Amino acid sequence: MSRYDLEYRSFSLSLAEPLETASGTIESRDGFLVRVSRADGAVGYGEATPLPGWTESLADCEAALERARDALDSGDEDGALEAVDEAVAARYGVSLALADLAASSESIPLYRYYAPDSLVARVPVNATVGDGSVEETVSAARDAVERGFRCCKLKVGRRSVEADVERMRRVREVVGPSVELRADANGAWDYEEALAAIEAFDEDDVALVEQPLPAGALEGHAELRGRGVGIALDEGLLEHGVDAICEARAADAVVLKPMALGGLDVAQQVATWVDQFGVTPLVTTTIDGVVARTGAVHLAASLPDPPACGLATGDLLAEDLGRDPVLFENGAAVVPQAKGLGVEGVWAE
Numbered sequence: 001m002s003r004y005d006l007e008y009r010s011f012s013l014s015l016a017e018p019l020e021t022a023s024g025t026i027e028s029r030d031g032f033l034v035r036v037s038r039a040d041g042a043v044g045y046g047e048a049t050p051l052p053g054w055t056e057s058l059a060d061c062e063a064a065l066e067r068a069r070d071a072l073d074s075g076d077e078d079g080a081l082e083a084v085d086e087a088v089a090a091r092y093g094v095s096l097a098l099a100d101l102a103a104s105s106e107s108i109p110l111y112r113y114y115a116p117d118s119l120v121a122r123v124p125v126n127a128t129v130g131d132g133s134v135e136e137t138v139s140a141a142r143d144a145v146e147r148g149f150r151c152c153k154l155k156v157g158r159r160s161v162e163a164d165v166e167r168m169r170r171v172r173e174v175v176g177p178s179v180e181l182r183a184d185a186n187g188a189w190d191y192e193e194a195l196a197a198i199e200a201f202d203e204d205d206v207a208l209v210e211q212p213l214p215a216g217a218l219e220g221h222a223e224l225r226g227r228g229v230g231i232a233l234d235e236g237l238l239e240h241g242v243d244a245i246c247e248a249r250a251a252d253a254v255v256l257k258p259m260a261l262g263g264l265d266v267a268q269q270v271a272t273w274v275d276q277f278g279v280t281p282l283v284t285t286t287i288d289g290v291v292a293r294t295g296a297v298h299l300a301a302s303l304p305d306p307p308a309c310g311l312a313t314g315d316l317l318a319e320d321l322g323r324d325p326v327l328f329e330n331g332a333a334v335v336p337q338a339k340g341l342g343v344e345g346v347w348a349e
């Protein structure tokens with residue numbers, strides 16, 4: 001007898017404007033909305049939105065969701081998560097739907113399912129600024145600060161280091177000294193370029209650079225630390241895992257993307273583990289729909305004292321799966337306190 005039913009529907013969401021990054025341009029996000037329902041009428045939502053280079057393909061994601069559905073149909077609950085074990089986006093979709101259902105049944109917001117005794121009103125967030133021209137970059141950063149953001153992350157690495165240093169310098173002039181600035185090179189630089197960028201960024205009080213060197217580099221990242229600008233590993237976390245990074249002392253922070261790690265439960269474990277080594281966990285999305293994005297907000301809310309997280313990516317989309325339950329104000333995401341994820345109206349019949 002099956003206790004749960006799993007259904008999924010495909011969607012395609014275009015970005016308001018293509019997001020330029022050093023590892024490619026993101027124009028749309030295609031994936032699957034997942035719904036798990038229990039015989040008593042309780043439901044939970046999840047979202048599996050693969051991103052080439054970061055997760056399984058769309059086809060592999062769908063095949064994994066189909067296996068999970070079949071496992072649940074035959075009453076095999078453990079089998080459902082085993083079926084998506086090798087497909088991180090599908091695993092996020094299924095595990096999020098099950099967690100949303102479980103937290104909803106207990107009438108607690110999802111973050112308290114992971115951090116039972118906590119009460120968290122808001123988590124700080126960064127604005128995400130694409131790798132555009134100086135004018136585009138300055139205008140996007142100025143806009144973000146006018147909307148209340150206190151931290152901006154600039155995508156870098158598509159042009160020369162000098163050009164990126166110029167972009168950063170102009171942004172610092174415009175936003176003033178108190179806004180935190182970060183960069184994300186998505187692995188674009190070699191060691192010499194990264195060193196030059198970091199030394200120049202330090203003069204503009206840049207707090208952090210994500211993935212200056214390719215994912216494979218560990219020693220190089222370790223060498224780049226301690227120069228005033230923090231080093232965060234993103235692609236590198238997926239390539240090496242936590243232990244190798246901590247052992248090589250290769251990072252000040254690691255970037256946790258639930259879609260790329262296979263779910264909030266996995267990301268929670270990674271966060272708790274890296275924290276033991278003094279490495280800061282930093283939660284971001286993969287530019288997802290509202291269901292996956294809100295899951296990431298709950299993950300950040302479940303962590304003690306998170307830094308500004310890359311969760312304010314909803315505005316990058318031209319359309320969404322439903323209404324966004326997360327309000328952004330004064331540089332923070334207001335954490336939904338309704339039961340479960342707090343996402344409604346995404347599965348209109």
Ligand SMILES: O=C(O)CCC(=O)c1ccccc1C(=O)O
Pocket residue numbers: 051126127128153184186234255284285286287309310311313
């Ligand atoms: O962290 C953010 O500000 C937003 C998320 C982001 O930058 C991103 C989005 C999609 C794919 C990769 C990345 C990345 O952090 O490298």
Ligand SMILES: [Mg+2]
Pocket residue numbers: 184186210211234235255
């Ligand atoms: Mg990154």
